[in-house]
Amino acid sequence: MTTISLDVNAETHQLELDNRTTLLDALREHLHLTGTKKGCDHGQCGACTVIVDGRRINSCLTLAVMHQGDEITTIEGLGTPDGLHPLQAAFVEHDGYQCGYCTPGQICSAVAVLAEVKAGIPSHVTADLNAPVRLTNAELRERMSGNICRCGAYSNIAEAISEVAGRSA
Amino acid sequence: MRSFSYERATSPGDAAAAAVGIANAKFIAGGTNLLDLMKLEIETPAHLIDVNDLALDRIDETADGGLRIGALVRNTDLAADRRVRRGYGVLSRALLAGASGQLRNKATTAGNLLQRTRCPYFYDTNLPCNKRTPGSGCAAIGGFSRQHAVVGASDACIATHPSDMAVAMRALDAVVETVRPDGTTRNIPIAELHRLPDDSPEIETALQPGELITSVTLPKPIGGTQAYRKVRDRASYAFALVSVAAIVQPDGSGRVALGGVAHKPWRIEAAEAELPDGAKAVTARLFADAKPTRDNAYKLPLAERTLTAVLREARA
Ligand SMILES: Cc1cc2nc3c(=O)[nH]c(=O)nc-3n(C[C@H](O)[C@H](O)[C@H](O)COP(=O)(O)OP(=O)(O)OC[C@H]3O[C@@H](n4cnc5c(N)ncnc54)[C@H](O)[C@@H]3O)c2cc1C
Numbered sequence A: 001m002t003t004i005s006l007d008v009n010a011e012t013h014q015l016e017l018d019n020r021t022t023l024l025d026a027l028r029e030h031l032h033l034t035g036t037k038k039g040c041d042h043g044q045c046g047a048c049t050v051i052v053d054g055r056r057i058n059s060c061l062t063l064a065v066m067h068q069g070d071e072i073t074t075i076e077g078l079g080t081p082d083g084l085h086p087l088q089a090a091f092v093e094h095d096g097y098q099c100g101y102c103t104p105g106q107i108c109s110a111v112a113v114l115a116e117v118k119a120g121i122p123s124h125v126t127a128d129l130n131a132p133v134r135l136t137n138a139e140l141r142e143r144m145s146g147n148i149c150r151c152g153a154y155s156n157i158a159e160a161i162s163e164v165a166g167r168s169a
Numbered sequence B: 001m002r003s004f005s006y007e008r009a010t011s012p013g014d015a016a017a018a019a020v021g022i023a024n025a026k027f028i029a030g031g032t033n034l035l036d037l038m039k040l041e042i043e044t045p046a047h048l049i050d051v052n053d054l055a056l057d058r059i060d061e062t063a064d065g066g067l068r069i070g071a072l073v074r075n076t077d078l079a080a081d082r083r084v085r086r087g088y089g090v091l092s093r094a095l096l097a098g099a100s101g102q103l104r105n106k107a108t109t110a111g112n113l114l115q116r117t118r119c120p121y122f123y124d125t126n127l128p129c130n131k132r133t134p135g136s137g138c139a140a141i142g143g144f145s146r147q148h149a150v151v152g153a154s155d156a157c158i159a160t161h162p163s164d165m166a167v168a169m170r171a172l173d174a175v176v177e178t179v180r181p182d183g184t185t186r187n188i189p190i191a192e193l194h195r196l197p198d199d200s201p202e203i204e205t206a207l208q209p210g211e212l213i214t215s216v217t218l219p220k221p222i223g224g225t226q227a228y229r230k231v232r233d234r235a236s237y238a239f240a241l242v243s244v245a246a247i248v249q250p251d252g253s254g255r256v257a258l259g260g261v262a263h264k265p266w267r268i269e270a271a272e273a274e275l276p277d278g279a280k281a282v283t284a285r286l287f288a289d290a291k292p293t294r295d296n297a298y299k300l301p302l303a304e305r306t307l308t309a310v311l312r313e314a315r316a
């Protein structure tokens, strides 16, 4: 067991954890932040995506003890039912889900994608590595490929993200 | 997952020393491969040495005009680095073709090189696998071997190395820098880092016990048109069936390394002399000793066609 402090959604929590605890299990089982979902537990689906120090990661493939002092943002920290994050509102408006299981991961991922494009980070489908990145539909789909949706809500997810991207551009 | 003790190392030398000082210790960097395998109890370390505080996350220019990439530089940052994009496009392209945005944010340069095979039998602890349990046999030989190696394999193992990044680094003649538990350092050319399986597929690299990768250096950029083309079962977020890293010069000469076909990035310098004669001549040389299975024989024509496409684009 190791005692650590985790900064989640701007609150600091002291936890005593078995070293084996993934960040995902710490969030869900110990902090009861069950918005973040466990799909595959092996980095293959993106349901567990959270934002750590401004970057999206799979919380299932990292240990909680490795995140002492890091700033962690989960879906609960992005917005509230009364004050939705623009991407949360856009997912509702565009029906960017069916069962909703992948949705928290999709939204956390999308928040980070918009930041990555702003920072000029290229993707597999970026034609010219040395030119500025534009968020086309192909770019968006490639960048969101680490988030699987078994309900196949992809086209609505893409519309929700495009709308917010267009607004902030 | 088996239980383990955990420490955060504060210097590369200490990390290497600790790795042999404690039985069954392993380094953990991004954790995206190691934890996956620990969950399945394919890897069962008793002690984890977290190397993330080692300040090996910089990309610096070397005296001879190349780059020194710290072992902990994340795949996202390496792919996006301006100097890499400009001078080593094949490396940016290979990194961006791998895994997902989330995984690339965690995956490190050293961890990517040392990721283990995705052979499905290696992952299935109910089946024999010489790499997982030496001497138990190889379930892939005679099994479903569509993803497996066509060249350089052995009677003990026909697994492939899954890294995209390593294929580009092989084409770029990268050199891996390490520190050993006794504090000495050495340089390993990337061609010598990964081993062929022979009769000991469980020994995958030239690294000694406790040897820590500190950085990877790239020689000064060699220009040319650089490309990485990856063929896979879906357009994104899938491992390569076949991939081609190529650097083609205006005079038609160049370099070619293949992924998805062997236990290591597959490059034979002598085959590159055939480049002016086209893809068929090059792949004939690369696959002169190929022993495909019924399931993966498709990789030979696929590699040739992929190289044909890369050369056509490079020369367009
Ligand atoms: C769903 C999924 C899809 C993927 N798709 C692709 C793909 O398409 N292409 C691709 O190339 N990869 C792919 N990957 C693999 C990914 O690239 C690797 O998991 C990652 O690069 C490993 O880096 P890491 O830092 O997380 O390594 P870790 O998991 O931390 O470590 C891996 C190994 O390296 C050792 N190690 C780490 N650092 C050092 C060091 N400095 N010195 C010595 N030893 C060290 C560890 O002990 C461990 O044995 C995929 C992974 C997943 C889960």
Ligand code: SF4
Binding pocket: B117, B119, B120, B121, B122, B128, B129, B130, B131, B132, B137, B138, B139, B140, B141, B156, B157, B158, B159, B201
């Ligand atoms: S090919 Fe190699 S990794 Fe796969 S089952 Fe055979 S021995 Fe194991």
Ligand code: FES
Binding pocket: A037, A038, A039, A040, A041, A042, A043, A044, A045, A046, A047, A048, A049, A058, A059, A060, A061
């Ligand atoms: S639960 Fe983490 S990627 Fe699927």
Ligand code: FES
Binding pocket: A096, A097, A098, A099, A100, A101, A102, A103, A148, A149, A150, A151, A152, A153
């Ligand atoms: S909405 Fe059901 S998995 Fe995406």
